Amino acid sequence: MELEGKVVVAQGGGPTAVINQSLVGVVLESRKFRQITKVYGAVHGVSGIVNENFLDLTQETTNNLERVAVTPSSALGSTRDKPDEKYCEEMFNVFRMHDVRYFFYIGGNDSADTVRIVNQHAERWHYDFRAIHIPKTIDNDLMLNDHTPGYPSAAKYVAQAFIGMNLDNRALPGVHIGVVMGRHAGFLTAAAGIAQKYPDDGPHLIYMPERPFVVEKFLADVKEVYDRLGRCVVAVSEGIQDEAGTPILAKLQATETDAHGNMQLSGTGALGERLTALVKEHLGISRVRSDTLGYVQRSFLGCVSTVDQNEAREVGEKAAQFAIWHNIDGSITINRTGYYSVDYQIQPFEKIAARTRLMPDEFINAAGNNVTEAFKFYLNPLLGPDMPSAHRLRAPRAAKIRDSK
Amino acid sequence: MELEGKVVVAQGGGPTAVINQSLVGVVLESRKFRQITKVYGAVHGVSGIVNENFLDLTQETTNNLERVAVTPSSALGSTRDKPDEKYCEEMFNVFRMHDVRYFFYIGGNDSADTVRIVNQHAERWHYDFRAIHIPKTIDNDLMLNDHTPGYPSAAKYVAQAFIGMNLDNRALPGVHIGVVMGRHAGFLTAAAGIAQKYPDDGPHLIYMPERPFVVEKFLADVKEVYDRLGRCVVAVSEGIQDEAGTPILAKLQATETDAHGNMQLSGTGALGERLTALVKEHLGISRVRSDTLGYVQRSFLGCVSTVDQNEAREVGEKAAQFAIWHNIDGSITINRTGYYSVDYQIQPFEKIAARTRLMPDEFINAAGNNVTEAFKFYLNPLLGPDMPSAHRLRAPRAAKIRDSK
Numbered sequence: 093m094e095l096e097g098k099v100v101v102a103q104g105g106g107p108t109a110v111i112n113q114s115l116v117g118v119v120l121e122s123r124k125f126r127q128i129t130k131v132y133g134a135v136h137g138v139s140g141i142v143n144e145n146f147l148d149l150t151q152e153t154t155n156n157l158e159r160v161a162v163t164p165s166s167a168l169g170s171t172r173d174k175p176d177e178k179y180c181e182e183m184f185n186v187f188r189m190h191d192v193r194y195f196f197y198i199g200g201n202d203s204a205d206t207v208r209i210v211n212q213h214a215e216r217w218h219y220d221f222r223a224i225h226i227p228k229t230i231d232n233d234l235m236l237n238d239h240t241p242g243y244p245s246a247a248k249y250v251a252q253a254f255i256g257m258n259l260d261n262r263a264l265p266g267v268h269i270g271v272v273m274g275r276h277a278g279f280l281t282a283a284a285g286i287a288q289k290y291p292d293d294g295p296h297l298i299y300m301p302e303r304p305f306v307v308e309k310f311l312a313d314v315k316e317v318y319d320r321l322g323r324c325v326v327a328v329s330e331g332i333q334d335e336a337g338t339p340i341l342a343k344l345q346a347t348e349t350d351a352h353g354n355m356q357l358s359g360t361g362a363l364g365e366r367l368t369a370l371v372k373e374h375l376g377i378s379r380v381r382s383d384t385l386g387y388v389q390r391s392f393l394g395c396v397s398t399v400d401q402n403e404a405r406e407v408g409e410k411a412a413q414f415a416i417w418h419n420i421d422g423s424i425t426i427n428r429t430g431y432y433s434v435d436y437q438i439q440p441f442e443k444i445a446a447r448t449r450l451m452p453d454e455f456i457n458a459a460g461n462n463v464t465e466a467f468k469f470y471l472n473p474l475l476g477p478d479m480p481s482a483h484r485l486r487a488p489r490a491a492k493i494r495d496s497k
Numbered sequence: 498m499e500l501e502g503k504v505v506v507a508q509g510g511g512p513t514a515v516i517n518q519s520l521v522g523v524v525l526e527s528r529k530f531r532q533i534t535k536v537y538g539a540v541h542g543v544s545g546i547v548n549e550n551f552l553d554l555t556q557e558t559t560n561n562l563e564r565v566a567v568t569p570s571s572a573l574g575s576t577r578d579k580p581d582e583k584y585c586e587e588m589f590n591v592f593r594m595h596d597v598r599y600f601f602y603i604g605g606n607d608s609a610d611t612v613r614i615v616n617q618h619a620e621r622w623h624y625d626f627r628a629i630h631i632p633k634t635i636d637n638d639l640m641l642n643d644h645t646p647g648y649p650s651a652a653k654y655v656a657q658a659f660i661g662m663n664l665d666n667r668a669l670p671g672v673h674i675g676v677v678m679g680r681h682a683g684f685l686t687a688a689a690g691i692a693q694k695y696p697d698d699g700p701h702l703i704y705m706p707e708r709p710f711v712v713e714k715f716l717a718d719v720k721e722v723y724d725r726l727g728r729c730v731v732a733v734s735e736g737i738q739d740e741a742g743t744p745i746l747a748k749l750q751a752t753e754t755d756a757h758g759n760m761q762l763s764g765t766g767a768l769g770e771r772l773t774a775l776v777k778e779h780l781g782i783s784r785v786r787s788d789t790l791g792y793v794q795r796s797f798l799g800c801v802s803t804v805d806q807n808e809a810r811e812v813g814e815k816a817a818q819f820a821i822w823h824n825i826d827g828s829i830t831i832n833r834t835g836y837y838s839v840d841y842q843i844q845p846f847e848k849i850a851a852r853t854r855l856m857p858d859e860f861i862n863a864a865g866n867n868v869t870e871a872f873k874f875y876l877n878p879l880l881g882p883d884m885p886s887a888h889r890l891r892a893p894r895a896a897k898i899r900d901s902k
């Protein structure tokens with residue numbers, strides 16, 4: 093028997109370049125079912141639910157939805173609220189008041205946990221209710237997923253940025269440090285490795301949170317590369333930690349007393365600043381620069397993986413189908429079935445919620461300062477067929493007439 | 498009578514996304530003339546000339562040249578050497594030794610001055626010699642040029658980055674400060690204004706070096722926007738100065754004693770850090786972030802204006818034609834002849850060399866904290882026909898059942 097009622101879709105956590113594809117997938121698919129009375133979008137995630145702040149997406153044009161789908165960053169707005177039991181109960185009360193029978197939450201592992209708790213309230217009250225978590229995160233850190241929507245496009249941006257940084261560093265040699273988002277998982281930083289086309293291409297060193305970052309080792313690594321090539325490009329994750337698990341940024345800032353020291357990792361160039369200062373002081377290299385890629389990694393307009401776009405749309409469509417056709421709750425996952433093909437499954441919330449997936453060992457080299465070919469083989473198809481690459485002049489040297497001074 | 502001999506082409510200063518288009522334009526066009534015995538590329542600019550470090554581009558395949566043309570950043574390598582009289586004389590001696598009769602230097606206003614001095618030596622020694630400066634700079638600050646190759650692609654990157662920053666800031670409100678390259682001229686920072694599509698879109702404030710930056714005014718501006726919209730996106734040029742012409746970065750750092758204070762403007766997040774700290778301290782806003790766009794502005798692979806690509810190719814081709822067909826020396830300029838069409842002229846070095854063009858007054862608003870429609874009308878055609886834009890949901894609000902808490 094069909095479950096009639098409203099749909100609510102919401103977006104949580106950090107935006108991605110394709111998060112609106114999933115939103116539009118849910119809306120367009122849901123609107124096909126006659127038992128769906130309305131499709132609401134919650135404004136600013138869960139906070140929009142407890143405040144009854146909904147857009148009636150039943151009335152949105154399909155044409156405009158398709159244009160929003162190719163626009164980066166949560167079109168409904170997002171939130172950093174982390175609902176507790178009380179908050180989730182309040183969400184459930186609003187759902188019941190509005191006869192909402194289907195809840196789709198597009199977000200990371202925290203969002204999965206929120207959906208799980210709300211669903212428990214529905215069960216406790218014997219309220220017939222379907223709740224689905226739709227995966228999204230540029231960190232690529234959700235359990236059971238081969239990868240997560242948003243990651244491929246962010247990875248493509250990071251790869252293209254490091255291809256450019258390497259070319260720039262080759263034209264004007266020095267040490268160039270690029271800081272990439274990623275608090276616990278190194279997947280996004282690892283994507284910089286795609287820039288390694290020619291044997292001497294950077295990034296020559298890649299540091300991920302999965303391996304302890306030792307300052308002395310870092311300086312020795314940079315010196316080795318610089319002595320060999322006369323230049324060095326480094327990719328570091330903002331979340332790199334020491335053996336004790338203390339973030340390097342905290343360690344380096346602890347030695348200082350400047351006004352703006354705080355433990356926020358993104359939206360600050362502090363880590364790049366500190367590492368740059370270390371290289372200048374200890375290696376005596378004059379031209380040392382750092383770039384902190386910042387929020388454009390997840391929101392840049394005009395650098396998206398078509399594979400990511402298609403998959404982000406499909407996890408939204410599949411979410412609607414699992415819930416409305418099949419009456420199943422859970423978290424949608426992307427599973428790799430070939431090279432390259434995927435299918436979508438639905439898993440219990442518990443297997444995804446509030447857990448973090450890290451880089452597998454075979455993706456990180458033994459020295460802990462670069463990625464492996466296995467990682468590049470994993471990432472390549474996700475970047476899409478139009479991933480550009482750099483080319484060099486191959487002309488021979490001309491003969492000298494007199495030896496140069 | 499045809500002037501027979503070798504061609505030398507070199508690239509100077511900061512790389513751009515299309516500087517290799519100009520290189521390839523010179524090489525392919527020069528190779529058509531039978532009086533050209535060889536086409537050499539100087540490795541790392543003028544330093545490659547004094548060291549006789551040349552690639553024989555006569556032997557480079559056309560196919561590979563076309564692939565290099567679409568690769569950002571100086572394929573021959575660049576240099577920060579600023580040749581003095583002695584250095585230029587040395588360059589001329591190498592040219593004479595190699596029977597080089599044509600010199601093409603792709604660079605900014607310093608490069609134009611170098612070409613001028615080398616040409617003077619040739620005249621002094623009655624050595625028959627053609628020297629051409631080919632314009633290149635993301636700063637867009639060359640005299641007599643409507644715009645300069647490299648600027649449109651960098652401007653497109655900055656515009657797309659701020660479209661993303663604005664969307665991100667709209668999803669997760671706060672204050673977001675983006676720092677853009679530009680030591681003296683504000684053209685590149687001004688490009689952020691293209692992100693202003695909907696009435697409340699950021700950047701809400703744009704600060705360029707052409708107007709004095711007053712910290713108190715800046716804080717008042719941010720407060721006004723934040724109080725009105727609950728969020729604020731700011732674009733600032735790395736080169737902003739106070740009334741006395743002192744760089745703001747120097748002023749703000751003077752109040753500190755941290756290890757990494759230095760007056761380098763690019764490749765550091767310091768200015769964004771300081772402005773972020775000011776907003777937090779004085780306005781008590783918690784979520785304040787800064788992004789320093791960094792070197793990707795000039796080298797990012799995969800964000801280029803097709804208009805820029807075509808023009809960069811043509812200034813190279815025209816340079817070869819002016820020198821080899823017409824026996825003229827000088828600096829190539831781009832002149833706007835319609836909306837949108839251009840032609841290319843050649844001007845005396847003196848009118849370009851070592852001078853800087855700034856934003857005209859009609860491009861900056863009266864308050865000195867934003868750009869005008871006139872600027873957007875100027876910039877729009879340079880971004881090319883495929884410039885993307887952002888789209889919003891337009892669905893109506895759903896009725897509330899009970900007033901939200």
